[in-house]
Amino acid sequence: MxxxxxxxxxxxxxxxxxxxxxxxxxxxxxxxxxxxxxxxxxxxxxxxxxxxxxxxxxxxxxxxxxxxxxxxxxxxxxxxxxxxxxxxxxxxxxxxxxxxxxxxxxxxxxxxxxxxxxxxxxxxxxxxxxxxxxxxxxxxxxxxxxxxxxxxxxxxxxxxxxxxxxxxxxxxxxxxxxxxxxIYTTEGQIMVARGIGTFNAKKIGIIYTSDDAGKDMLTGAKEKCEELGIEYVSEQVAAGAADVSAAVTSIKNANVDFVIVGAIQATMPTIVKEMASQGMTVPAITTYVNVSPAISEQVATDIAGKFDVYGNGWVSYDxxxxxxxxxxxxxxxxxxxxxxxxxxxxxxxxxxxxxxxxxxxxxxxxxxxxxxxxxxxxxxxxxxxxxxxxxxxxxxxxQVMNLSKINASQPTGWELVDGLKSMDELFNVQ
Missing domain, CATH: 3.40.50.2300 (Response regulator)
Known part of the structure; x- marks a missing residue:
């Protein structure tokens, strides 16, 4: 069950x-x-x-x-x-x-x-x-x-x-x-909150696609970073792009300590694979849309032993x-x-x-x-x-989401690592 x-x-x-x-x-x-x-x-x-x-x-x-x-x-x-x-x-x-x-x-x-x-x-x-x-x-x-x-x-x-x-x-x-x-805009904000509250991020890299989904996640992430005074850098890639190396190189050279992958479907695995290929080691987070076995299967081997990829979720059966x-x-x-x-x-x-x-x-x-x-x-x-x-x-x-990470040993390819939390809870606001 x-x-x-x-x-x-x-x-x-x-x-x-x-x-x-x-x-x-x-x-x-x-x-x-x-x-x-x-x-x-x-x-x-x-x-x-x-x-x-x-x-x-x-x-x-x-x-x-x-x-x-x-x-x-x-x-x-x-x-x-x-x-x-x-x-x-x-x-x-x-x-x-x-x-x-x-x-x-x-x-x-x-x-x-x-x-x-x-x-x-x-x-x-x-x-x-x-x-x-x-x-x-x-x-x-x-x-x-x-x-x-x-x-x-x-x-x-x-x-x-x-x-x-x-x-x-x-x-x-x-x-x-x-x-x-x-909504992607809200999720962009939540991904920043996760970076700060869960991973103590000080400088965030955002790689996003040129479609509406990517741009909306960027909008939310930028607004939250600017509101909180968190340094960030961003790079756009074409939705469906086969080569994202330049964007990944730029983010890597910026010495970020957390990466938001604002992309859905085919482009997200391409970005993550390139991050692994270039030797990046910082944690990455992506939209809940990508939290599926199909995505995990595509990137689990590439990231093994290098860095973890996390994804949001919005429902729970606890x-x-x-x-x-x-x-x-x-x-x-x-x-x-x-x-x-x-x-x-x-x-x-x-x-x-x-x-x-x-x-x-x-x-x-x-x-x-x-x-x-x-x-x-x-x-x-x-x-x-x-x-x-x-x-x-x-x-x-x-406005409340949980967190999973890719784990190839799990039947679904993802492992729940933190429960449903609001942005205030992630920032430890009492």
């Missing part, structure tokens, strides 16, 4: 890896009109107190996600996890007497279809909220639409930097967006969360008992429902404004992870 759970933890990281691929982030077609008569990109300057999709007995929510085509192995269990959580809530009587109706459309990972279906969801289906917006191409193509509508949007199966905001006050800032999954795992498995079809994608769908639904629970406890009407304020009231607990704080317009996604 422990091996299965660790494999599930690693597989969660692959959601972002898979969702980051595809047919690009630009959408086609004409601009959509919003429910309030606005056009895309003309986001409201004040939070809307809209009520739609809510009756005395029902709250209607929806999303679009690929449940056919190449991304069906991710989308199908993701939707199943959302549906399982809502079934549990409905079978227990709903929230404040209201049961949740979940509407889903298959966008096939196509941003054009995603835009059209989102318009249908908001303007025709009149859903109260979007829960579990799926995939980088679709999210990137519709993020301005979501802001324009002002509709509460909880959980995004992507980590694109456009979701990040430190003090969102209006929908134009992304106030109505509530990311849960790690004893503290055992009851949550048991509850998930009780309400989920057996075929998804250990499925990481279904578990993330469960997480998405859990975050959405917590906002409703807070409104019910406080006896407040279910409106967009009240609901979003409820999400900001206090940190929310990820059933398989740490807390997320949305207070004062913070939209940073997961």
């Amino acid at each position: 422990k091996k299965k759970m660790l494999a599930a933890v690693l597989a969660v990281g692959m959601i972002l890896s898979l969702a980051a691929c595809g047919n690009g982030g630009n959408s086609g077609g004409s601009n959509n009109a919003s429910a309030s008569g606005q056009t895309q990109g003309e986001a409201k300057t004040e939070v809307d107190d809209t009520v739609q999709g809510v009756t005395d007995t029902e709250i209607k929510v929806g999303n679009t996600a690929a449940v056919s085509g190449a991304y069906a192995p991710v989308g199908v269990p993701f939707i199943a996890g959302i549906e399982s959580y809502f079934k549990m809530i409905n079978d227990q009587g709903g929230i404040d007497g209201r049961k949740i109706t979940f509407v889903h459309k298959d966008d096939e990972f196509d941003p054009v279809k995603g835009k059209a279906y989102l318009q249908e969801m908001v303007e025709d289906e009149k859903v109260f909220a979007i829960v579990g917006h799926f995939g980088t191409p679709v999210v990137a193509a519709t993020i301005d639409d979501l802001k324009s509508y002002g509709i509460p949007s909880v959980y995004f199966a992507t980590g694109i930097g456009q979701l990040y905001a430190e003090h969102a006050e209006t929908n134009a800032d992304g106030y109505n967006l509530f990311p849960v999954q790690p 004893d503290e969360r055992a009851d949550n795992l048991a509850l998930y498995q009780e309400w989920t079809d057996a075929e998804y008992a250990d499925n990481a994608y279904a578990q993330t769908g469960w997480i998405a639904a859990a975050f959405f429902c917590e906002g409703l629970n807070r409104l019910a406890e406080e006896g407040k009407d279910v409106t967009w404004a009240n609901y979003m304020a409820a999400l900001e009231e206090a940190p929310l607990q990820n059933p398989f992870g740490g807390t997320i704080d949305y207070a004062n317009g913070l939209r940073a996604g997961t």
Whole structure:
């Protein structure tokens, strides 16, 4: 069972890896009109107190996600996890007497279809909220639409930097967006915190790719280094580059004592292999997307006896969360008992429902404004992870991560070395 759970933890990281691929982030077609008569990109300057999709007995929510085509192995269990959580809530009587109706459309990972279906969801289906917006191409193509509508949007199966905001006050800032999954910008900050808090780093090297993922990690890392007065140097390499020797040489010659590898998929192993080839010996850390057996297999032999490669993680199945795992498995079809994608769908639904629970406890009407304020009231607990704080317009996604390192002797190729910690905990802030 422990091996299965660790494999599930690693597989969660692959959601972002898979969702980051595809047919690009630009959408086609004409601009959509919003429910309030606005056009895309003309986001409201004040939070809307809209009520739609809510009756005395029902709250209607929806999303679009690929449940056919190449991304069906991710989308199908993701939707199943959302549906399982809502079934549990409905079978227990709903929230404040209201049961949740979940509407889903298959966008096939196509941003054009995603835009059209989102318009249908908001303007025709009149859903109260979007829960579990799926995939980088679709999210990137519709993020301005979501802001324009002002509709509460909880959980995004992507980590694109456009979701990040430190003090969102209006929908134009992304106030109505509530990311849960790690955002690369935040993860860049956390990697710096790890370097300082865990490895006592004094000078950090950052090797990042020229794609959005690499640039977002660089942005977060630079901001945190500058905030803390930590010296850093950075070098860019082309995403997918076969030769990264010049960048590695530059970082090596800078005499850094910790390296952030801000790259996903094929480029990360190339960078790590070159570091080993050039005789570097300082520890390196990379994004949770790379914490997979496939990555470990590619570099474990190269780094053996030279330096360790670490990676972040954002979910845990430790004893503290055992009851949550048991509850998930009780309400989920057996075929998804250990499925990481279904578990993330469960997480998405859990975050959405917590906002409703807070409104019910406080006896407040279910409106967009009240609901979003409820999400900001206090940190929310990820059933398989740490807390997320949305207070004062913070939209940073997961802010608590654990740490694993490559270990070829482990079945998954990775070994957990430190549990879930926030940046404050890493800096030993009391």
